[in-house]
Amino acid sequence: MAEEILPAIPLESWRPTKETLHRYAQIIGKVALAKGIRRNHWWHLTYRLTARGWTTVALGTVTEGPVFTCSFDFFDHVLRICNDRGTEEEVPLAGQSVASFYREATNALRNLGVEVVLAHPTPFDLPDHGRPFDEDEEHRTYDPAAAQRAFHVHSQVGRILEEFSATYSGKISPVQLFWHTFDLSVQRFSDRKVPMPDSVDPVTREAYSREVISAGFWFGDAKTPAPTFYSYTAPEPAGLSDRPLRPAEARWVVSGSGHNAYLPYDDVRASADPVGTALDFFQSQYEAGSSLAGWDAVGLACNNGITDPVLTSPRLGWPE
Known part of the structure; x- marks a missing residue:
């Protein structure tokens, strides 16, 4: 076959592993x-997908080396930390509690010349956020088969999000995994600034400083x-939830x-x-949100990743 x-990836089938891995x-x-070197909308601290798992972007600066990356490998089931001096350390993912993983990862970083002190060494927005x-x-469960299956889902969904990204020529994020909410997503932005009261927290202020339409997936x-595809427009224009979605199984859900x-x-x-269905869902929410928010959807459209109108001609292929 x-x-x-x-x-399939039912939440209950791997919840303990998910909670540890999160x-x-x-x-x-x-x-x-x-x-990391700070990037707009927090893009420096998210994970990117590889063929084997997730990786950070290159971390460290010109004056505060070494340059290094931290990558989760879901085939060897290790955290692999590599630096630009040609050395690396591995931390096993299985057989660890969160506490032992934290200690081993910290020691591995130190062995590679990376001294790091976390400002808040506690979970963010999780039930045990104070511990x-x-x-x-x-939290000490890591089932290698479950983790690899979850990564395979991420890999496939990531390809779908890349295809969706290819139809937009404006400011757009990478396809990225946000570790605080554990969702894989991509964000399209307009250039309009979003005014916010001073009381809004700094994380939210930076994430939503421009109009954004987000498309993503979480487990x-x-x-x-249950695992779910999602999409939203922020700020939300009036009447958005009255607009139809595709396919018929899609629905609007109150969130905040x-x-x-x-x-x-x-x-x-x-x-x-499945691929066409997911893409059509993302497109239907984008059409609703961009229309009501007054985006130039036609001007921002991109034909399969090509912006030059001459190159979109079927008579022309990729130059040899």
């Missing part, structure tokens, strides 16, 4: 926050206990003071064309 394009991801994500990482002996959590468009992952899996 042909391999499924989008394999905290591992937050630990290394906070290393990126401390040692230091080095005291967490509760599920206590509020949404606004709405998210949701499409269950399993509905996409069951469709005759």
Whole structure:
């Protein structure tokens, strides 16, 4: 039988591994926050997908070396930390508590010449947010098969998000994994600034300083206990949730003071064309949000990653 394009990944089938891995991801994500060169909308601290897992961007600066990356390998099941001096360290993912992983990762970084002090060495926006990482002996489950299956889902969804990205020529983020919420997503921006009151926290202020339409996927959590594709527009224009979504299984869900468009992952899996169904869902929310927000959707359109109108001609291919 042909391999499924989008394999099953019920939340309950790997929840303990997910909860442990989420905290591992937050630990290394906070290393990126401390040692990365800051980019707009926090793009310096997110993970990128590789053929084997997730990686940070290159961290360190010209004057505060070494340059290094931290990569989760879901085939060898290690955190691999490499520097620009040609040396590396590995930290196993299995057989660890969050506390022992934190200690081993910190020691590995130190062995490579990276001294890092996390400003807040505790989970962000998780139920145990007040407990230091080095005291967490509760979360210690890592099932290699489950982690590899979850990465395979990320890899496939990442390709779908890359295809969606190819149709937009404006300011757009990488396809990236946000470690605080554990969602894989891509953000399209307009150039309009979003005024916010001084009371808004600095994380939100930077993330939403420009109009944005986000498309993404998460594995599920206590509020949404199933893997789900999502999309939203921020700030949300009036009347957005009255606009139709595609396919029929998609729906608007109240989220805070606004709405998210949701499409269950399993509905996409069951469709005759999972890739086309997911792309159509993202496009339908983008059409609704960009239209109501007054974006120049025609001017920002991009034909399969090509912006030059001459090169879009079917008579012309890639120059040899």
